[in-house]
Amino acid sequence: VNVVFVDREGRRVPVRGRAGDNVLQLAQKHGLELEGACEASLACSTCHVYISEPHLSRIPAPDEREEDLLDQAPQLQENSRLGCQVLLSPALEGAQIVLPKITRNFYVDGHVPQTPLTAGGAPKNPPNPPQNPPQIHPQIP
Secondary structure (H helix, E strand, O other): OEEEEEOOOOOEEEEEOOOOOEHHHHHHHOOOOOOOOOOOOOOOOOOEEEEOOOHHHHOOOOOHHHHHHHOOOOOOOOOEEEHHHOEOOHHHOOOEEEOOOOOOOOOOOOOOOOOOOOOOOOOOOOOOOOOOOOOOOOOOO
16 A cells, blocks of 8 residues: 655655554654554554545544544644554555644653564663762862
């Protein structure tokens, strides 16, 4: 299934995925900045995207849980969906999937969401900062 992502800078990124892949994983696989803080467990709105028409009307409508989470997404539009809930199918052939200009980021800088590509080696949580950083005191003569 061929789709075109439009990133936050307006750059068009054509990609090809397999039917059954979700939009979040496809975006991450191709290096696009789509967070997915809950790792596709339907618990946040950080994978919020806009799906082009007429493609949006060809796919199943969001369920109540997705709609509740979309209500938390900044810049909500009629064509808003959570990328983790949109599965590639022939109905999305040629779709344009736009990343909103802003999202709510629930993780600290440096977090790498688990994806099929990073599940084996990336840390699940960022390293903890030292609890008691060393104190630097000036020398007293």
